[in-house]
Amino acid sequence: MRRFSCLPLLLALAATSVAAQPLSPQGTDPSWVAPEKDAARKNPLASKPELAAGGQKVFSRTCANCHGDEAHRATTKAPDLASDAVQAQSDGAIFWKITNGNTRKAMPSWGSIPEPQRWQLVLYLRSLRDTK
Amino acid sequence: MRRFLTIFALMLTLAAAARAQEKPYFVTYDQTMEEKGNLEISSENTFGLQKQGLPTFYAPLGEFEYGWTGWWTSELYLEGASQHNDATVFTGYRIENRFKPLNGEHKINPILYFEYERISEASRINKEVVGHAELSNESLRDLHGEKAHELEGKLILSSNAKGWNISENFILEKNLTEDEGVEFGYALGVYRPLSLIASGTNCHFCRENFKAGMELYGGLGSTQQFGFEDTAHYLAPVLAWHAGENSTFKVSPGFGLTHNSSRMLIRFGYTYEIQGFGSKMKRMFGGK
Numbered sequence: 246m247r248r249f250s251c252l253p254l255l256l257a258l259a260a261t262s263v264a265a266q267p268l269s270p271q272g273t274d275p276s277w278v279a280p281e282k283d284a285a286r287k288n289p290l291a292s293k294p295e296l297a298a299g300g301q302k303v304f305s306r307t308c309a310n311c312h313g314d315e316a317h318r319a320t321t322k323a324p325d326l327a328s329d330a331v332q333a334q335s336d337g338a339i340f341w342k343i344t345n346g347n348t349r350k351a352m353p354s355w356g357s358i359p360e361p362q363r364w365q366l367v368l369y370l371r372s373l374r375d376t377k
Numbered sequence: 378m379r380r381f382l383t384i385f386a387l388m389l390t391l392a393a394a395a396r397a398q399e400k401p402y403f404v405t406y407d408q409t410m411e412e413k414g415n416l417e418i419s420s421e422n423t424f425g426l427q428k429q430g431l432p433t434f435y436a437p438l439g440e441f442e443y444g445w446t447g448w449w450t451s452e453l454y455l456e457g458a459s460q461h462n463d464a465t466v467f468t469g470y471r472i473e474n475r476f477k478p479l480n481g482e483h484k485i486n487p488i489l490y491f492e493y494e495r496i497s498e499a500s501r502i503n504k505e506v507v508g509h510a511e512l513s514n515e516s517l518r519d520l521h522g523e524k525a526h527e528l529e530g531k532l533i534l535s536s537n538a539k540g541w542n543i544s545e546n547f548i549l550e551k552n553l554t555e556d557e558g559v560e561f562g563y564a565l566g567v568y569r570p571l572s573l574i575a576s577g578t579n580c581h582f583c584r585e586n587f588k589a590g591m592e593l594y595g596g597l598g599s600t601q602q603f604g605f606e607d608t609a610h611y612l613a614p615v616l617a618w619h620a621g622e623n624s625t626f627k628v629s630p631g632f633g634l635t636h637n638s639s640r641m642l643i644r645f646g647y648t649y650e651i652q653g654f655g656s657k658m659k660r661m662f663g664g665k
Binding site: 300302322350352359 | 400407408409410412413414415446447448477480481482486537539540542570573574575576577578579585619652653
């Protein structure tokens, strides 16, 4: 029994030593680009702008932690989603980025959100252009 | 009995203070990783109704889950057990790490899971079911003295399609203090939100706030005797309710399918997420 007594301590030390390392810096990742086929996808809910309110609800539940409650303000963790750099991207490209995430830059993949709700998120993000 | 009720009341109090959103599974893991810098505190509780007049048990489990990066999540579990007309004991702890080797969303998303357990034979939580099983009427007080060091690995495969999540877990477990060989187990899960469209109103009982599904989990014997003989298996409907913007209740009545299974494992849980916990800690200790 004694020979395993130091195992928890070693595990804790390993975890602490890694935790002490600086986390990967935030910022844009030029290699994070949606494939052409995905970028060309159209938002199937584009003709239903009233569904953007549901997108805002999904946003506050899943995205506001990093992007901020307002979404149109850069935070220390994530970029301004109303910025020209984001809004210049196609609906399909934004949808692809929500779906796949980018774990290198701490953007989770949100494929677990049902597809219609991810398109609602895109609708909501598009509505930020008017509030900027 | 008074101890039993005290622990139960404590767990309910903790639950009432909690808030977060969660998948409905209790045993099966999907590809969801904790977000970087977030700490999730959960309380999961299992009531076991046994066969052959064996005593009912209650097993609380506290979980602390932290996201180090987008591809690495760690979790600490503290567990206890209480048995009717017997004892209430702390049964041990588990430390787990999950790694997401592939960036992005795929048709099948693999996750690698490694866990170290320091638990006693009195453990009743059934966090996973592996190896062989037998119904026991031994006292928790006696079993509490039998401590074990165990290593566990899981291959988690998970897919999202048309609003459904389908997850498969393949489990290996090695008890380092007993010569039991390597034990095997599995967990399968499927769930779907009741609505795929989010309504625009702040409603508590909207259909999209409910996720319903099913879990099937059990043991597959060991390297000494592989197969279904003398193993326990459970079929468990699962239901999660996102009661508020960040709070989720979940419940699952699991039905024993074999002679060696408990009659029922009734589980309920609640989760609280501290967002930006890592950066708050850094600031507290003088970091930027």
